[in-house]
Amino acid sequence: MNLYFIYIFIFIIFNCICGINSVKIKAISYAYSERLNLLTPIVDEFNKYSKKQNLDIQIELTILAPENSTSSIDDYASIVGTLLARQSTKYDLIFYYASFSEVYGEHFVPLNGLISEEHINMFDKNIISKTCTWNKKVIGLPFTIELSVLYSNKKLLDKYGEKVPKTWDELIKTSKYIMEEEKKLNNTDIISYNGLFSEGDYGILSIYELITSFRKSNADLYPGIESDSAQNAIKMIKILKNEIGSDSQFLMEDDDTRERIISGKALFLKFWYYEHNPDYTTSNIPGEKAGISGSVAGGYNIAINRYSSAENQKAAIEALKFITSKDTQKKFVISKNIYSAINSLYDDEEACSLINCNIYKNAQPLPVLDFELKIDNIPLYIINFKKYIYEYVYNDADLSDVIKKIEDLTKYYHFSVIGGDSILGPIFFVIISIIVVIMSVSHVFIFHDKFKPQFEILSNWFWTLSLLGSIIMMCSVYTLYGDGSEFKCKIRIPIIYFGHAMSLIPVVYILIINFPEENKISNWFKNNKYIFTGIVVFIEFSLNFTLLFSPYHIEIFTYNGENFQKCVNYESFGAIFNFLSIFCIMGSIITISILLFVDWNVETLRNERRFITALIAVDIISIIVFNVFASIEIKSYLLYNIIFTINVILFSVTNYLLIYIKRVIIVLCKNKDEDFNEIEYIKKNRIFNNFDSSSLSKESKGSRETRGSFQSQSQTHRRASDISNALISYHYKVSNSNRISKITENKQLDL
Incomplete structure (x- = not known):
């Protein structure tokens, strides 16, 4: 019996020692409701994998979400930014919104050399270069890709013999026709299109998507705000709102959109791709012309805090490799109807049976939310960018004034040789x-x-x-x-x-x-x-x-x-x-x-x-x-x-x-008759030379005679007085004596 207790005691001590030796790394993430069931299973799976492989690494995960906090994605970005700016070691693994790589990059561990090139090259090159790179170094890897898509009501489209629209003009035309026909049947519960130009986090993405959809080809970069393409896209937002929507309809928040996807009470909806009501079919966001995708890739990256201890960084690398591996991405990401940035997964039949691979393929090269700005305060830029666009869309502000305000957000004014901002x-x-x-x-x-x-x-x-x-x-x-x-x-x-x-x-x-x-x-x-x-x-x-x-x-x-x-x-x-x-x-x-x-x-x-x-x-x-x-x-x-x-x-x-x-x-x-007679000038002013010399001599003599009376006077004061007298003496001289003699002699020789 005693031997039995001894075995138990040894077993407990052994586990305590192992627990003490294990490395605990802390991770933090933000997640919307449809993503809450994604992170926890992956973390649990890693902890099991770590134990099985004797890695002695455990992940403790903190998730901030609208359901358990009052924070939004912007608030989360601010929290992460503050922690990193303070060089906090509270979290080792950080999940962050992909567009913030330029902001956070200096605080993350460069992964080049720590993770194999083969592993990094699995991911979409455009995603890596645009959202995972800072200062030409890979500082994070994609965890998930969130692709916005157009949800089209199959029942209503089939009822009227219409197809899924590929352009904005087709969307407007189809919406007007079906909505008018449904009104005749007194069906007023459905909406035509949500737009999703809301005050929430999605608003800026919707603007970016629509501007992206006005590119000339999918290979083109995001049109600059001053371009005709961008301005035509902004005009289209207002056209869509006025012709097939309304202010309240376009300002609908994410929750309202989810409810309509579930209930089927919309003709067209724009939202992230996720597991949805089968009454809807999904496709790429329409473009100005067919074949141009407006779908933009958002999503989350995972990075390692450079201020964590060397031991925790080493452990975090193992966790990052596991979470971003192809097997994990397929098992936990694709299976949840969430896109991954690993391109080869979309050639996998099993994966494509779980998710619409065509949407991902048709959006190639995959555009990302990247304003391509070299500024420090990107969050502030995004807030003001959205605010100014909304002034035009909802408050009828002049578009040219709006464009100038947006340009001024990143523009530094200066003089220009040609044109410029000031004549x-x-x-x-x-x-x-x-x-x-x-x-x-x-x-x-x-x-x-x-x-x-x-x-x-x-x-x-x-x-x-x-x-x-x-x-x-x-x-x-x-x-x-x-x-x-x-x-x-x-x-x-x-x-x-x-x-x-x-x-x-x-x-x-x-x-x-x-x-x-x-x-x-x-x-x-x-x-x-x-x-x-x-x-x-x-x-x-x-x-x-x-x-x-x-x-x-x-x-x-x-x-x-x-x-x-x-x-x-x-x-x-x-x-x-x-x-x-x-x-x-x-x-x-x-x-x-x-x-x-x-x-x-x-x-x-x-x-x-x-x-x-x-x-x-x-x-x-x-x-x-x-x-x-x-x-x-x-x-x-x-x-x-x-x-x-x-x-x-x-x-x-x-x-x-x-x-x-x-x-x-x-x-x-100069008048030719006004020749300067130097010898006459000297003779005329010779009195000053003589006066100065005699004055200086008398002053010197006087100072010697009265020296005994002023022995208490400081040496500094006497020296200052001598210098002052000398300067005054020089001031009244017209030339030095040698020069006067030379000039006089020369003038006499000339005569």
Whole structure:
């Protein structure tokens, strides 16, 4: 007896250990009432198979359905999306609506290499490529295919000698005839056609199906909403509703359709293919013309959560292979009058005795619910797409307005060279291009004998750099044209920074080499102009080129239904290099301002100082505008582009006019009698040189005499005072002493 209990105890312990070692994977799915009896038997069958094969894997299934929750398929999609976004490990196997592969794809385990190519290739290639692939990787496999079909009442068709319609026109004609005849017999309980353009989940599919049915051939892709085919299809929805239906009839929900399939109280009905009343025969959804199928494949995929543990992922792969195997699909899917995506099953006589294989074959290549959009929020797009179509169908909205609203859901507005959404795009493009051409052609002035004297202050190299800088800045506007991209955002501001630096090089060089006093720095710059230019170009190019590799933040704004991709700012290290670039620009402006004050009375800069002053003022204003412009929230693409373009034009053209073209204007406007007498100018202003020198000397002497009285004064304050006095002294000089002597001697020799 004791031995018996010992055996029982060992048996219990053994089973507990085995239970502990088994892997439990959790699965979640959504199912309508007609699919509730499908998933549970398959899961039970796998658990038996696992036990028999000693896989030690058990599936725990959670099913959300209208019967046991308040959620719809859209709510389920949101639940799954939230779980995956949080990288939840709550569920390992996820059944999801096939059209969401693009949304969920990054969260699923790629199956390539984990499941044999032979297994994947069993399934319809179009289904795999359209609904199971993300980033060129297979991230799920089809579990079931739901094909929408036309249910035709055989009794009524046979009664009046009519055939199953293959086109929408035939459907309308047959419906009108039979319904009128039935009314004569006082049969008012039947409806002609449900449409199924309801507020529920099926509404969007019905719209997609009808648009698909207006393709030119079954091999064609889904017609774009802007196409004539799509617009004719949308018009057909309204024609069907008005001629053989009604608002209430077309807004019938799924449950009403099921009841009419069971009761036979409809002439034609559109619904998913499933086991049904034998009074109805099923066929493909009609098309604009015979032979074009409107039937669209929906259905569910099964995928593996990439955030699950490695052990659970390995177990989930075994479960996925079993559920999607040909034997399981035939035994549990086909037998339930549900379509599978395994093409070879429709050449199986036994399978075709259970399901209408011709519907599947006639729909080839199988169209799927795929809007072919590269957007993040597909659920929101679907909701708005349906809403706008219904505004036309039920509320008599203008179709052109509806089409524009739908296009605006995925369209990003921008300037276009030809046509486009605003006439300002082509206008600004022409203006910018003309200015660039004028700037380029004006390069000839530096070689023309008439204008050469005005350009002799610097070598042609510097004037070419200045022109090039203005042209580069102007070209930044071209990044506003065409579809927006991260690359365009990255290069837009660096183009302005670099061009601005190039345009200011001559200004900085002029002010340094004309410093009022002979010094080593000025002499170095005179003798090493190419090295100076190379250093500036290298620094600016390095800073701005680095920005091209920085992450960039782009925000999407919507104004009056028009989407706009706005370049916001650089991220990570790009923010630092962007700050350094701005710092260099401000540093160059401050440097120019100080040198301009110091060189104000230098005779060689007599024609430069006021233009440079204006240049600095405009540059400061433009930089402020750019920074304010970047910080405020502008949602209108048109306003953003206008402000940016005008500011760039002012920025670039001002530099061009005040640095380069003003010299041409001076020559054209100059009176021949107004020759500048440099020696007289120096003599006239010599008093300022003498006054400054003596003043500075007296101040220095005074400071020495009173040094003892101000010993408590800080060294910093004395140094600042000396610098201030020196700057003021330089400000009043018309030239350095060496230059004055040389000019005077040369003038006397000329006499």
